[in-house]
Structure formats: structure tokens, C-alpha cells
Amino acid sequence: xQKTIGKFIERDTNKDHEFLIxxxxxxxxxxxxxWRNNGLTAVFFAEYLSAFFPGEDEAxxxxxxxxxxxxxxxxxxxxxxxxKFSFLAHEAAVQLCVVLKPKMVTFYMTNCxxxxxxxxxxxxxxxxxxxDTEALFMQQIEDNCEKNSGSSLGYLTMINxxxxxxxxxxxxxxxxxxxxxxxxxAHLPI
Amino acid sequence: MEIKHExxxxxxxxxxxxxxxxxxxxxxxxxxIAILELLYAAADIKLDVLHVDFTxxxxxxSSGINTLCKFIIRLRNNEAVQVKVxxxxxxxxxxKSLGNFKKILPSLEIEFS
Numbered sequence: 001x002q003k004t005i006g007k008f009i010e011r012d013t014n015k016d017h018e019f020l021i022x023x024x025x026x027x028x029x030x031x032x033x034x035w036r037n038n039g040l041t042a043v044f045f046a047e048y049l050s051a052f053f054p055g056e057d058e059a060x061x062x063x064x065x066x067x068x069x070x071x072x073x074x075x076x077x078x079x080x081x082x083x084k085f086s087f088l089a090h091e092a093a094v095q096l097c098v099v100l101k102p103k104m105v106t107f108y109m110t111n112c113x114x115x116x117x118x119x120x121x122x123x124x125x126x127x128x129x130x131x132d133t134e135a136l137f138m139q140q141i142e143d144n145c146e147k148n149s150g151s152s153l154g155y156l157t158m159i160n161x162x163x164x165x166x167x168x169x170x171x172x173x174x175x176x177x178x179x180x181x182x183x184x185x186a187h188l189p190i
Numbered sequence: 191m192e193i194k195h196e197x198x199x200x201x202x203x204x205x206x207x208x209x210x211x212x213x214x215x216x217x218x219x220x221x222x223i224a225i226l227e228l229l230y231a232a233a234d235i236k237l238d239v240l241h242v243d244f245t246x247x248x249x250x251x252s253s254g255i256n257t258l259c260k261f262i263i264r265l266r267n268n269e270a271v272q273v274k275v276x277x278x279x280x281x282x283x284x285x286k287s288l289g290n291f292k293k294i295l296p297s298l299e300i301e302f303s
Contacts, residue, residue: 031218035216035217035218038216039214039216062279065280065282066282066285068282069281069282069283069286070282070286072249073249073251073282073283076216076249076251077251077252080251080252134293137290138293138294141256141259141260141263141294142263144256144259144260145260145263150219150253151219151252151253151255151256153252153253153255153256154252157252157255157287160290161283161286161287161290162286
């Protein structure tokens, strides 16, 4: 059964003319090399899309720099999350699609997660939709002072600092009940 | 005190009362531990003023934001110190995320070049 959190909008493949997709196996490289590849991939997406914002006057340069910085940050965070939380990594590829529209860049990050972890994860994601994310950020950074695990700040900073709207779609993973496929949608207004 | 890596440098100069972060912080949580130790060591000297310069820090991921927030919380808990942060509009993340530090430590000054 499919489940969504937030306002998930499917890609319109008939209308999306400008997009990039990268698809790869998360097990091809060891973690440190994968991490480096996340960076290379994010920078590539950012450089490529920034070319669609030409102009040499100060306002154009500023806009290009902002789009580039935003795409780099968001693509990098989505890829890092997909790498950290991928399940059945040997069977399920990771895919990032970035769609460019006149006033919006939309990211679709798809990977496979452990079905048993989905319920607890959904509770946390619902907080991002329902609660004051500025207050959640402050709470999270105070909590993080006590531990050395992941920061849990990726989604919060996308929402608060970059004005991104997030939504998630969970679907069964064909052939394995222990897994679910998750697609994170991130709308970045530009 | 200094940490030098092919992608980044973190330096603390106690005479100048200045921390400088340069390059690209695109690290895993565990890779930030050494950086955080340097920052905590600088914070715990309890200088009267401290200048933190991010002008040439091109990129910062969320684990990096977490690391720097921990450092700012440490400075806040140590009281007394007056913190000045400098950044640049050249790097989009600075305009978007540096303001988070002021939410933790309202007396912190941010100056953009």
C-alpha cells in the first residue's frame, strides 16, 4: 500500500522537459568514496543547472550563485541520507532526479529503506509537516550536544534556511516485504 | 592549532583570537570530531573576544552545521566571550545559514563582506 506524507506531487513526464537523472548502486563503492561521489554529483547538478541562469550583471550573478548553492546543498543532503539509510543496497538502486521549471527546481530522491523502520520514521516526518520547524531546529541542536550520532538537521535546514517544501512517498518494494521504496520530493522555489 | 586537509583548513590563532575555516566541509559526522575538538579547545580558553572567520568556507553540509552549532552552544555556556562572525555573500550557504548561530547566541555579531 502506498503512503504519502506532505503534499507529494508526482513528476509529469509529459511536461517535464528539462531534467537530470542519476541512477546508481549504493554498494559499488566503499562509504568514504561514496561520500566523495555525493559531493561530485551535487556539484555537477548545481553547475549544470546554474548554466540556465545566464547574465553578467550583478543581479544575474547573485541569482546564479544562489541557485547553484541551493542545488548543491539540497542534492548533497538527499544523497547523504540515501547513502546512510539505504536497505537492500545490493538489490535496490538509488536514483536522484532534478527537474527544472521556470520558478522551481524539484528533486526526487528514491531509495530503499527497511520496512520495520518506516513507522517510527513517519512519526518524525509528520513533525516536520505539522510543527514549528524553527523550534524543532533549536530543540534538535540542543539534543545533539549530548551525542555524536547523525545530526538530523538535513530536512530542517532545507525547510528553514532554503525555503524548501518536502514530501515523502512510501511504496512496497517488489519481491521483498522487509523493504519499502521511499521517494523524497523537495520543491525549491527559485 | 591547525587541521589541514586537501579539502579544508581549520586554524585557531590564540594571539589574534581568531578561528578561520576555509575550503569545503562535506564530511561525515565522525570526520567532524577532530574539528569539534579544536573548536571546543578554543572555546574553553575563554578569551574575552573571539573572531570566527568563514569568508572562504565555500560549502557546509548539515553535519557541519551541527558541529558549528555545538561550538556556538559551548561559547554560550562559557558566557563572557564576545563573538564576531565574518562571512561572505559569495557563498550562498552563509547568507542562508549563518543566522542560525545568532539564534543560539543573540549577542553574536555577524558581518558580511
